[in-house]
Amino acid sequence: MPLIAVNFKAYPESMGDSGLHLARLCESVGEERGLSFIVCPQQPDLRFIAENVRIPVFAQHVDAYEPGSRTGHVVPEAVKASGARGTLINHSEHRVQIFGIDWLVEKCGSLNLDTIVCTNNISVSKACAALNPTYVAVEPPELIGGDISVTTANPEIVSGTVEAIKRIAPQVKVLCGAGVKTGEDVRVAIELGTEGVLLASGVVKAKDPKKALYELVKEV
Amino acid sequence: MPLIAVNFKAYPESMGDSGLHLARLCESVGEERGLSFIVCPQQPDLRFIAENVRIPVFAQHVDAYEPGSRTGHVVPEAVKASGARGTLINHSEHRVQIFGIDWLVEKCGSLNLDTIVCTNNISVSKACAALNPTYVAVEPPELIGGDISVTTANPEIVSGTVEAIKRIAPQVKVLCGAGVKTGEDVRVAIELGTEGVLLASGVVKAKDPKKALYELVKEV
Amino acid sequence: MPLIAVNFKAYPESMGDSGLHLARLCESVGEERGLSFIVCPQQPDLRFIAENVRIPVFAQHVDAYEPGSRTGHVVPEAVKASGARGTLINHSEHRVQIFGIDWLVEKCGSLNLDTIVCTNNISVSKACAALNPTYVAVEPPELIGGDISVTTANPEIVSGTVEAIKRIAPQVKVLCGAGVKTGEDVRVAIELGTEGVLLASGVVKAKDPKKALYELVKEV
Amino acid sequence: MPLIAVNFKAYPESMGDSGLHLARLCESVGEERGLSFIVCPQQPDLRFIAENVRIPVFAQHVDAYEPGSRTGHVVPEAVKASGARGTLINHSEHRVQIFGIDWLVEKCGSLNLDTIVCTNNISVSKACAALNPTYVAVEPPELIGGDISVTTANPEIVSGTVEAIKRIAPQVKVLCGAGVKTGEDVRVAIELGTEGVLLASGVVKAKDPKKALYELVKEV
Numbered sequence: 001m002p003l004i005a006v007n008f009k010a011y012p013e014s015m016g017d018s019g020l021h022l023a024r025l026c027e028s029v030g031e032e033r034g035l036s037f038i039v040c041p042q043q044p045d046l047r048f049i050a051e052n053v054r055i056p057v058f059a060q061h062v063d064a065y066e067p068g069s070r071t072g073h074v075v076p077e078a079v080k081a082s083g084a085r086g087t088l089i090n091h092s093e094h095r096v097q098i099f100g101i102d103w104l105v106e107k108c109g110s111l112n113l114d115t116i117v118c119t120n121n122i123s124v125s126k127a128c129a130a131l132n133p134t135y136v137a138v139e140p141p142e143l144i145g146g147d148i149s150v151t152t153a154n155p156e157i158v159s160g161t162v163e164a165i166k167r168i169a170p171q172v173k174v175l176c177g178a179g180v181k182t183g184e185d186v187r188v189a190i191e192l193g194t195e196g197v198l199l200a201s202g203v204v205k206a207k208d209p210k211k212a213l214y215e216l217v218k219e220v
Numbered sequence: 221m222p223l224i225a226v227n228f229k230a231y232p233e234s235m236g237d238s239g240l241h242l243a244r245l246c247e248s249v250g251e252e253r254g255l256s257f258i259v260c261p262q263q264p265d266l267r268f269i270a271e272n273v274r275i276p277v278f279a280q281h282v283d284a285y286e287p288g289s290r291t292g293h294v295v296p297e298a299v300k301a302s303g304a305r306g307t308l309i310n311h312s313e314h315r316v317q318i319f320g321i322d323w324l325v326e327k328c329g330s331l332n333l334d335t336i337v338c339t340n341n342i343s344v345s346k347a348c349a350a351l352n353p354t355y356v357a358v359e360p361p362e363l364i365g366g367d368i369s370v371t372t373a374n375p376e377i378v379s380g381t382v383e384a385i386k387r388i389a390p391q392v393k394v395l396c397g398a399g400v401k402t403g404e405d406v407r408v409a410i411e412l413g414t415e416g417v418l419l420a421s422g423v424v425k426a427k428d429p430k431k432a433l434y435e436l437v438k439e440v
Numbered sequence: 441m442p443l444i445a446v447n448f449k450a451y452p453e454s455m456g457d458s459g460l461h462l463a464r465l466c467e468s469v470g471e472e473r474g475l476s477f478i479v480c481p482q483q484p485d486l487r488f489i490a491e492n493v494r495i496p497v498f499a500q501h502v503d504a505y506e507p508g509s510r511t512g513h514v515v516p517e518a519v520k521a522s523g524a525r526g527t528l529i530n531h532s533e534h535r536v537q538i539f540g541i542d543w544l545v546e547k548c549g550s551l552n553l554d555t556i557v558c559t560n561n562i563s564v565s566k567a568c569a570a571l572n573p574t575y576v577a578v579e580p581p582e583l584i585g586g587d588i589s590v591t592t593a594n595p596e597i598v599s600g601t602v603e604a605i606k607r608i609a610p611q612v613k614v615l616c617g618a619g620v621k622t623g624e625d626v627r628v629a630i631e632l633g634t635e636g637v638l639l640a641s642g643v644v645k646a647k648d649p650k651k652a653l654y655e656l657v658k659e660v
Numbered sequence: 661m662p663l664i665a666v667n668f669k670a671y672p673e674s675m676g677d678s679g680l681h682l683a684r685l686c687e688s689v690g691e692e693r694g695l696s697f698i699v700c701p702q703q704p705d706l707r708f709i710a711e712n713v714r715i716p717v718f719a720q721h722v723d724a725y726e727p728g729s730r731t732g733h734v735v736p737e738a739v740k741a742s743g744a745r746g747t748l749i750n751h752s753e754h755r756v757q758i759f760g761i762d763w764l765v766e767k768c769g770s771l772n773l774d775t776i777v778c779t780n781n782i783s784v785s786k787a788c789a790a791l792n793p794t795y796v797a798v799e800p801p802e803l804i805g806g807d808i809s810v811t812t813a814n815p816e817i818v819s820g821t822v823e824a825i826k827r828i829a830p831q832v833k834v835l836c837g838a839g840v841k842t843g844e845d846v847r848v849a850i851e852l853g854t855e856g857v858l859l860a861s862g863v864v865k866a867k868d869p870k871k872a873l874y875e876l877v878k879e880v
Contacts, residue, residue: 009289010289010290010294011288012287015287015298016302016303042294043292043294044264044266044279044294044301044304045267045302047236047264047268048267059264059292060291061292061293065230067230067231068231069313070313070314071227071229071280071281071311071312072280072281072308074230074263077235078264081235082236090757092759093290093291093292094291095758096757097755097757098755098756098784099755099784102780102781102787123791123792124759127758127762127787127788130787130790131783144289168828312539315538316537316538317530317538318537318559319530319535320535322564339538340539341542343542343572346570347538347571348538348567350563350566350570351564351567388570449728450728450731450733450734450735450738451729452737455737455738455742456741482738483703483704483732484706484719484734484739484742485738486703487704487707487708501732505670508670509669509804510669510753511670511720511748511753511754511860512719512748512753513721513754514703517672518670518675518703518704521675522676522705531731532731533733534733584729
């Protein structure tokens with residue numbers, strides 16, 4: 001069963017009540033079609049959305065700090081307390097030092113939070129897999145938010161990541177992202193050996209997100 | 221009517237349900253004693269707490285970006301959408317570039333969000349007042365989280381800030397913070413010309429936060 | 441006597457020997473025409489160029505740290521030891537937290553290093569003037585590296601900065617920059633009340649930097 | 661022949677002329693004893709010292725940018741132009757995002773600059789080895805600058821790093837550091853499978869750096 005992780009980013013279309021609406025759409029399409037969805041709301045809505053949907057909610061980012069005097073930072077324990085089940089780490093739009101990725105993967109693991117570490121190419125995917133997160137999500141930054149899916153523009157980066165990670169840390173699951181929009185993109189992602197996709201604008205910025213979601217899952 | 225702003229920081233004692241409990245304590249003590257409280261929850265709880273209390277909720281931090289492809293960042297519009305009424309900016313534990321403070325003060329103003337810009341001394345207070353936020357909160361970093369209040373250890377920094385800001389931007393209100401714990405600290409803060417205090421550990425880390433809140437307001 | 445500060449940035453045309461050549465050109469044009477030049481070489485060349493020219497050399501950036509265990513950071517004392525006479529601070533391409541600008545202005549002052557704090561608009565210029573640097577250099581970021589000078593595209597930002605700073609901290613001198621290339625740009629900058637200009641690509645990226653320098657000083 | 665890399669950090673004892681003096685001491689001890697020394701001067705002294713010693717000079721840090729409008733940043737090409745032969749990357753005191761480490765390792769390789777990527781534990785060492793730098797230097801941050809060498813306090817981290825890297829990227833050489841001061845520390849580092857050590861305060865902050873250098877090399 002492929003996984004579809006929807007990153008809400010900081011789009012106006014996914015703030016507050018609109019974010020909850022979008023999360024519920026993902027939930028209902030997933031339940032109807034027997035697919036696994038994860039939603040990644042904006043930080044201020046994390047608890048609010050986690051309380052109101054049954055599908056797993058992930059944070060978009062978490063800071064590599066222990067709880068304490070860390071004004072404005074979001075620590076793993078706070079993600080956990082919000083009811084979220086995991087977090088993105090090192091998204092191309094919020095990059096993290098390697099010491100921090102390592103620390104976060106271990107800390108989140110100890111809190112039973114899943115981790116999706118984002119990478120930009122095969123060598124960084126290999127490096128991050130060595131840190132043993134739940135998922136590595138490979139996304140070429142130049143394709144993020146664009147009209148051509150990574151599965152079309154650069155399938156080699158996806159299959160190369162799958163292969164490299166299989167050798168170095170076979171327990172780490174692979175997602176791919178960047179430009180993913182259609183059912184074919186998702187199908188090809190699976191054929192290339194991934195567990196699913198990470199996407200954002202393709203759903204969140206769609207004129208009709210519900211239609212976009214159905215389009216996305218139609219071939220799986 | 222003095223203002224008491226309680227920064228929840230990233231303490232375990234203020235996460236999730238405990239955060240809501242604390243916010244409600246502030247609300248009830250404020251209503252009972254006729255005092256203005258502001259609470260600054262952890263980011264993941266922002267909407268959750270804003271929905272459940274009547275007192276103003278502020279974010280602890282906000283990022284200087286327009287809404288959009290900004291994974292993991294909290295933009296002013298998202299703070300607004302959460303139901304918050306304002307935000308801290310440039311806390312000593314989450315410092316901001318001056319270009320960002322300027323941009324945020326203006327953007328938040330246009331969204332009708334109040335801004336509390338934190339500063340560490342008189343010259344930075346003057347500089348920040350020139351950017352025209354709603355409040356400047358002066359807090360010597362070396363006293364933050366400590367046992368001696370800024371009003372005892374360094375009253376000159378408080379009165380000096382009040383005076384400097386009066387000359388440069390008299391419409392900007394002044395708070396003070398760092399080590400504030402007792403009713404006397406609050407009373408002296410007011411006598412020194414501020415509108416109130418910004419505090420964190422004195423309440424959040426107190427063995428009995430309710431008692432700590434009553435102690436805090438007993439002289440005003 | 442107007443001041444012309446040339447920021448070498450990280451251009452290939454200003455690295456190493458080419459940087460020294462450029463610094464010497466500035467020196468000879470300045471001496472020939474009775475003008476004050478400052479050159480801001482790339483960090484690795486700071487001492488090398490400071491040793492080999494008579495005009496003042498400034499760092500492009502300095503980190504807000506005391507000397508010590510700060511691998512890879514450039515502290516004010518190291519700028520001083522290199523023979524430089526000052527430093528840029530908070531360039532739009534290397535922004536600094538306001539606590540750091542304040543700390544650096546004071547520390548550099550105590551080391552007898554001049555400071556040029558870069559700003560992006562009138563309100564940030566006012567804020568930075570409150571910190572009492574030697575110079576404020578106002579540069580609208582959207583014009584930096586472009587073909588139209590700030591003196592043509594936005595003379596109000598220059599005169600507005602001069603005026604605002606005169607009220608708040610009259611001892612602080614004003615420079616302007618962004619798109620400055622011609623003798624007329626420099627002349628107008630002076631007429632608008634500045635002490636001179638800060639520029640980069642107009643000289644460093646010029647096909648013939650010597651010609652560009654003569655062009656720049658022809659009206660003063 | 662073991663390698664001894666001396667990181668000058670931002671110590672007062674290694675600025676400017678003192679830095680050159682120290683570099684020359686390393687050079688003469690190395691030549692006398694047939695040992696390989698690398699010195700890592702402060703950025704402003706890079707070209708100045710590279711010109712005046714025969715041993716390899718490395719930068720302490722380099723920024724992950726192409727040459728261009730990058731005021732105050734040190735790009736790999738500028739390190740190369742200064743005469744340096746390599747650079748530290750990701751020192752615990754100047755941490756780098758993993759995308760940046762990957763980019764720098766490749767870019768420096770293409771410029772024929774050696775790279776020493778610093779790490780804090782075995783898993784990060786493995787991750788960084790996957791990026792294929794010239795060296796990985798493992799240094800537990802809590803021992804840096806202290807009195808007990810990593811080779812005494814935590815030899816397992818050294819041998820574990822050597823072993824893990826041998827499996828994943830056998831061409832990558834290993835250094836170790838933190839608290840290294842004596843000849844025995846260096847000898848044990850070699851016995852644990854490294855090519856040598858990375859150290860700083862043990863030499864730079866020594867009362868008598870010359871004596872400290874002789875002490876360091878006496879068992880090899």
